Amino acid sequence: MRSDAQQNRDRVLAAARAEFTAHGPAASLNKIAQRAGVGPGTLYRHFPTAAALLAAIIAEDVAKLCATGRELLGHPDPARGLHDWLRAVAVHATAMRGLVATESLDAAGSALAECHDEIRAVGAALLERAGAGDGVDDVLTVVNAVAWASERLPAVPGRLERLLDLVTRGLPAPTG
Incomplete structure (x- = not known):
C-alpha cells in the first residue's frame, strides 16, 4: 500500500x-x-461497509491484546500475568461498547472468528502457564460478562477490578 x-x-x-x-x-x-x-x-x-470498518478496529485491538498476552507469558508470576491480561481483555470489551454483539458485524464473521481464535490461543497459553484448569472459553465468557456488567452499572471507581477479582478467585492467585 x-x-x-x-x-x-x-x-x-x-x-x-x-x-x-x-x-x-x-x-x-x-x-x-x-x-x-x-x-x-x-x-x-x-x-x-460499517462491518468491515468495525472488524478492522477490533482486529487492531485484538492484535495489541494478543501481543500483550504473549509478553505476559514471560511474567515472573504466571498468575499475575494471567490476571493482568484478563483485565486488559475486560477493558477492551468495555471499550467496544457492545459493538461486537451488533448485527452489523455478522458480515465480518470470518475476520472476527480469526480474532476470537487468536485471543483463545493466547488465553489458553496464559491459563496453562498459571496452572489454571479452567477452560479458556469459560474464562473469557465470564470476563466478557464482567465487562458488560461494569459498563451498564452506575460508575463506581474500581468496580471492574473488584468484579474481576471476584470471578477469578478460582484461578491461581498472583503472588504479589
Missing part, C-alpha cells in the same frame, strides 16, 4: 474509533470520513 493510502487508512481508523466510541453502532460513516479528512470514496475504498 502506498504511504498516502496507508495514512488515509490510519486516519479513517482513528476517526472511526472516536465516532464508534461516542455513538456506538449508530456512528455515521459520513461523519467518520469528515473527521478523518477524507472523502466518502476513500473511506469506502478501504472499508466498503
